[in-house]
Amino acid sequence: MLRIAVLGAGRIGRIHAANVAADRGVKLVAVADPNKEAVEALARELGCDSSLDCKSAVDRDDVDAIIVGTPTDTHVDLTLQAVRLGKPVLCEKPIDLDIDRALAAVEEIERLNGRVMLAFNRRFDPDAMRLKQAIEDGEVGDVRQVVITSRDPGLAPLEYLRHSGGIFRDMTIHDFDTARWLLGEEPVEVMAMGSRLVDPGLEELPDFDSVMVLLRTASGKQCHINGSRQAVYGFDQRVEVFGSKGMVLNENHRPSSLRRWTSEQTEARDPLLNFFLERHADSYKVELDRFLTALETGAAMPATPRDGIHALRIANCAIEAANSGKAVKI
Numbered sequence: 001m002l003r004i005a006v007l008g009a010g011r012i013g014r015i016h017a018a019n020v021a022a023d024r025g026v027k028l029v030a031v032a033d034p035n036k037e038a039v040e041a042l043a044r045e046l047g048c049d050s051s052l053d054c055k056s057a058v059d060r061d062d063v064d065a066i067i068v069g070t071p072t073d074t075h076v077d078l079t080l081q082a083v084r085l086g087k088p089v090l091c092e093k094p095i096d097l098d099i100d101r102a103l104a105a106v107e108e109i110e111r112l113n114g115r116v117m118l119a120f121n122r123r124f125d126p127d128a129m130r131l132k133q134a135i136e137d138g139e140v141g142d143v144r145q146v147v148i149t150s151r152d153p154g155l156a157p158l159e160y161l162r163h164s165g166g167i168f169r170d171m172t173i174h175d176f177d178t179a180r181w182l183l184g185e186e187p188v189e190v191m192a193m194g195s196r197l198v199d200p201g202l203e204e205l206p207d208f209d210s211v212m213v214l215l216r217t218a219s220g221k222q223c224h225i226n227g228s229r230q231a232v233y234g235f236d237q238r239v240e241v242f243g244s245k246g247m248v249l250n251e252n253h254r255p256s257s258l259r260r261w262t263s264e265q266t267e268a269r270d271p272l273l274n275f276f277l278e279r280h281a282d283s284y285k286v287e288l289d290r291f292l293t294a295l296e297t298g299a300a301m302p303a304t305p306r307d308g309i310h311a312l313r314i315a316n317c318a319i320e321a322a323n324s325g326k327a328v329k330i
Contacts, residue, residue: 002026002292005057007078008069009033009042012092015281016067019288021046026292032057033070058082065089065295072097072165076105083114090291092119094173095308097165102312106305117291117301118308120177124286127250131239132182134248141245146182146223148175149238151231153274155198155209166207167194168315168322172227176314177307179215179223182241187215187223187314188330194322198230213318234272 004026006017013033020028030049033039043050051057054074058066058081066082068075068091076096082089095118096102109116122128135143150172156164164170180186194208202209209229216222228236240249252272260268290302314330321328 002295003029003062003064004067005030005032005060005063005065006067006069007032007054007057008071008092009035009038010069013067013069014042015284016069016090016288017042017046017048019285020067021048023288023292029063030057030060054078055081058085058087063087068092071163073163076101079114079116080105080108083109083112083116088115088117088291088295090117090119090288091305093177093308094165094169094312095305097169097312099309099312099316102305103309106309109305115295115301116305117294118303118305119287120174120303120307120311121283121287122174122178123181123303124290125283126286128178128239128283129286131241131248131250135182135184135241135243139246140241140243140248143183143221143241143243145221145240145242146179147240147242148178148223148225149227149236150175150225151228151236153231153233153235153272155229161202161207162205164207166205166319167209167211167227167229168192168318169312171229172211172213172225172318173311173315175213175225175227176215176318177303177311178239179225180307180310180314182239183215183217183221183223185217185219185221186310186330188218189216189327190214190314190317190321190330191327192318192321193325198228208322211318211322215314234274236272 004020006013009031017031028046028048030051031039031042032051032054034052039050065088068078075091079089079091095105191214193212195210196202198209211227213225254270254272256270294301317328317330
């Protein structure tokens with residue numbers, strides 16, 4: 001039975017730890033986080049050890065694999081520590097906000113033949129996986145355009161945004177990875193614009209809360225991404241793939257499919273799910289399953305650190321494009 005330590009007791013760490021604890025094929029040995037109250041509460045809830053030192057948890061002889069859900073600036077050190085010990089890692093995105101540091105880490109991981117999966121969880125959303133399968137089955141023919149809508153229900157706390165790396169590296173990076181995955185080709189050019197329509201005060205960071213991005217591949221395939229930090233009606237996540245034979249589209253999720261007709265409203269429906277942890281609860285479970293399956297079978301990881309480099313490079317180019325007002329070669 002694979003023995004796992006989860007690093008991080010924040011919202012992502014809690015999700016990963018609960019999913020590991022619920023999986024009968026593996027054992028959650030420990031959770032680690034310098035926040036004593038949070039990590040001890042999580043360990044009591046899930047019946048495992050707690051540690052205030054993430055590095056010590058990686059070193060444990062009774063730990064076979066690591067899940068990294070700590071702050072971004074710790075990802076490289078903890079992942080490389082585990083890889084050097086021969087332990088596989090599921091690491092949250094991004095590897096690092098600095099592309100040179102991230103690239104150096106990826107090259108060392110590859111040199112050591114490390115088994116590392118990057119947690120681009122949108123790839124493992126059941127709806128997205130069905131959409132990808134429809135492309136592979138030829139239902140849409142040759143992919144011509146991808147349209148991605150990605151809107152959060154509300155602006156994150158300022159302290160989080162201050163250390164997030166900005167909307168392109170923190171939020172839209174998921175959409176850059178999704179675009180690469182669905183287009184089947186690497187984008188070679190990006191155009192982007194950013195605005196502060198929710199909170200003009202973001203200029204001091206500096207950051208944006210509303211963005212539009214256009215990507216183009218070498219063969220001319222196109223992707224349009226529109227993102228916002230605030231959608232008052234909930235977590236708005238839609239993807240459309242248009243091709244030579246037709247189109248596939250995945251829609252938003254709601255608490256129920258019930259619709260109502262009354263004298264006051266027509267076809268009224270429940271609001272959208274209001275947070276990414278609710279909307280993507282299944283994707284985190286599938287993501288863990290794919291990680292464990294790759295370890296069991298020796299198959300390639302379905303999302304690699306090299307995928308993270310590609311997405312981060314697009315994000316950096318989008319920042320340049322938004323600030324310059326010019327198209328940027330990737």
